[in-house]
Amino acid sequence: xNRSSASWVPWLLLLPALVLLVAFxxxxxxxxxxxxxxxxxxxxxxxVYVGAENYQLLVEDPVFWQALRNNLLFALITVPVxxxxxxxxxxxxxxxxxxxxxxxxxxxxxxxxxxxxxxNIWLFFYTPQYGLIxxxxxxxxWGDHNWLGQPSTALPALMVVTIWKExxxxxxxxxxxxxxxxxxxxxxxxxxxxxxxxxxxRVQWPLLMPTTVFVVINAVINAFRLVDHIVVMTRGGPDNAxxxxxxxxxxxxxxFWDTSYAAALTVVLLTLLAVVAFVKFRLLDSxxxxx
Amino acid sequence: MTTPASPxxxxxxxxxxxxxxxxxxxxxxxxxxxxAGAWLLGLLWLLPLLYAFWSAFHSSAYATHFSLSxxxxxxxxxxxxxxxxFGRYLINTFVxxxxxxxxxxxxxxxxxxxFARFTFRGSEVAFMIxxxxxxxxxxxxxxxxxxxxxxxxxxxxxxxIALPYFASAFGIFLxxxxxxxxxxxxxxxxxxxxxxxWQVLWRVYVPxxxxxxxxxxxxxxxxxxNNFLWPxxxxxxxxxxxxxxxxxxxxxxxxxxxWSMITAATLMTAAPLFIAFLLFQRQFVQSFMRAGxx
Numbered sequence: 001x002n003r004s005s006a007s008w009v010p011w012l013l014l015l016p017a018l019v020l021l022v023a024f025x026x027x028x029x030x031x032x033x034x035x036x037x038x039x040x041x042x043x044x045x046x047x048v049y050v051g052a053e054n055y056q057l058l059v060e061d062p063v064f065w066q067a068l069r070n071n072l073l074f075a076l077i078t079v080p081v082x083x084x085x086x087x088x089x090x091x092x093x094x095x096x097x098x099x100x101x102x103x104x105x106x107x108x109x110x111x112x113x114x115x116x117x118x119x120n121i122w123l124f125f126y127t128p129q130y131g132l133i134x135x136x137x138x139x140x141x142w143g144d145h146n147w148l149g150q151p152s153t154a155l156p157a158l159m160v161v162t163i164w165k166e167x168x169x170x171x172x173x174x175x176x177x178x179x180x181x182x183x184x185x186x187x188x189x190x191x192x193x194x195x196x197x198x199x200x201x202r203v204q205w206p207l208l209m210p211t212t213v214f215v216v217i218n219a220v221i222n223a224f225r226l227v228d229h230i231v232v233m234t235r236g237g238p239d240n241a242x243x244x245x246x247x248x249x250x251x252x253x254x255x256f257w258d259t260s261y262a263a264a265l266t267v268v269l270l271t272l273l274a275v276v277a278f279v280k281f282r283l284l285d286s287x288x289x290x291x
Numbered sequence: 292m293t294t295p296a297s298p299x300x301x302x303x304x305x306x307x308x309x310x311x312x313x314x315x316x317x318x319x320x321x322x323x324x325x326x327a328g329a330w331l332l333g334l335l336w337l338l339p340l341l342y343a344f345w346s347a348f349h350s351s352a353y354a355t356h357f358s359l360s361x362x363x364x365x366x367x368x369x370x371x372x373x374x375x376x377f378g379r380y381l382i383n384t385f386v387x388x389x390x391x392x393x394x395x396x397x398x399x400x401x402x403x404x405x406f407a408r409f410t411f412r413g414s415e416v417a418f419m420i421x422x423x424x425x426x427x428x429x430x431x432x433x434x435x436x437x438x439x440x441x442x443x444x445x446x447x448x449x450x451x452i453a454l455p456y457f458a459s460a461f462g463i464f465l466x467x468x469x470x471x472x473x474x475x476x477x478x479x480x481x482x483x484x485x486x487x488x489w490q491v492l493w494r495v496y497v498p499x500x501x502x503x504x505x506x507x508x509x510x511x512x513x514x515x516x517n518n519f520l521w522p523x524x525x526x527x528x529x530x531x532x533x534x535x536x537x538x539x540x541x542x543x544x545x546x547x548x549x550w551s552m553i554t555a556a557t558l559m560t561a562a563p564l565f566i567a568f569l570l571f572q573r574q575f576v577q578s579f580m581r582a583g584x585x
Binding site: 007009010011013014016017018019020021022023024025026027028029031032035085088089092093095097098099100102103104105106107108109110111112113114115116117118120121122124125130132164168169172173176221224225227228231232246249250253254259262263266269270273274276277 | 325326328329330332333334336337339340342343346397398399401402404405406409411412414417420421423424426427428429430431432433434435436437438439454455457458460463488513516517519520523524534535538539542543550553554557558560561564565568572575576579580
């Protein structure tokens with residue numbers, strides 16, 4: 001068969017994938033925009049064009065702003081902390097620490113467990129009176145604290161779970177990158193009398209940069225995409241202290257059944273993801289080209 | 292989502308990855324501080340899991356009472372298994388994960404073949420359309436996708452959960468990269484022998500891309516085994532619910548606060564994937580590295 005003969009062959013090959021991609025990614029993205037300028041159909045009132053009304057609502061909605069602020073804070077704190085820890089893990093596992101196979105397993109295991117399952121375990125950790133943390137802190141006479149019940153500690157408590165779950169996952173990317181750094185560089189650095197910190201700062205860190213960019217982008221996307229632990233541990237509470245954008249969308253759409261307002265919220269989330277995508281391509285443009 | 296720039300991307304030296312995680316020697320031995328720090332963090336990381344095991348295998352009287360003399364029991368597992376249809380949930384998850392993977396492999400193979408080996412008008416536009424899904428994942432389009440699934444009459448079905456994931460941009464991208472590394476000569480030789488396009492795909496490309504298929508399969512399985520929010524939205528009956536949603540229903544409504552039973556159920560939910568992970572640890576880690584991201 002000649003490759004250039006039948007031009008419909010490649011399109012036939014692409015058809016099933018393209019149809020489903022468009023149906024569940026491109027169409028819904030456009031439909032979200034469309035529905036965000038209509039009112040939600042209710043019993044006795046059909047959906048009508050309302051222009052920017054849903055967005056007006058959004059600007060005046062304190063819960064939306066709280067969710068946005070929480071989400072940005074969530075990304076701003078969990079991403080760097082998880083990255084620092086994952087680099088530390090990778091450096092340790094990379095060196096000949098005793099029992100490093102077991103250690104690697106310990107670090108990586110949270111990454112493959114369902115978030116929903118580990119969230120249940122952490123929920124118990126945080127439970128006042130009975131929970132493990134409460135037991136320990138009471139044993140030391142530090143008293144009891146309702147970690148998930150207090151607005152001030154609920155979001156940080158959830159951040160801990162996310163960091164715990166993701167650091168080991170990122171570690172394997174750093175580990176792979178470290179293994180590709182030529183050993184001669186370490187030898188040269190040693191000859192020059194460089195300290196470990198200097199070697200890391202001047203050699204390893206710059207060489208790990210592409211990995212860091214990759215990890216940061218995926219971590220930021222995850223910060224906006226993953227809300228399983230919110231469902232299990234706080235349901236956005238107390239007093240919206242742990243409200244994140246996607247969870248708020250879920251609540252508005254499937255608890256309050258206001259799909260138009262949920263559409264407007266989704267547009268905000270899509271815009272944020274588009275910004276991430278834009279940054280990604282700008283950052284990577286200089287180093288990569290799809291071919 | 293993947294980044295060709297990353298040293299872990301699919302394009303990079305399969306041979307190196309196949310060789311596993313080689314011991315690194317030039318960087319010297321770890322000193323005491325390293326060891327202590329590494330293990331302190333390791334224990335901290337293991338703590339939640341160790342605790343889950345403790346609680347699941349002891350009666351609830353010992354849930355927070357740590358004593359070496361505490362008798363081991365399987366009662367929590369038995370009770371949890373009887374209290375909720377976990378067997379059914381397990382089958383649902385199994386069907387769900389299998390259906391998604393099968394559809395993904397077939398659709399991605401066909402599309403990747405088109406992109407890798409055919410020159411045609413509009414191929415770049417088509418590829419951009421595919422890549423867009425890497426940015427806008429179905430995960431965040433829950434409202435509109437729910438509307439579509441309801442319109443199709445697939446609410447509360449396993450197919451309804453699975454359908455949005457059938458076409459995977461990531462799978463297409465990964466296989467396209469793999470197919471592009473297949474030497475053109477092999478392709479030509481097969482055609483000279485009289486093989487048609489299907490036979491070339493099946494006999495030449497698919498076998499040569501096997502490691503990539505394995506990597507993608509492991510990533511896809513673990514992602515969809517653990518997926519929660521979308522199945523939670525689409526399902527509302529025992530017949531369609533996967534394990535993750537079943538666990539949440541069990542933990543939030545049925546049980547009050549019997550933590551021993553909840554942790555037992557939690558372990559049951561994670562067990563099949565976790566055991567598979569322990570058995571094929573190296574393949575899993577390499578797959579995640581190779582695939583870049585789930």
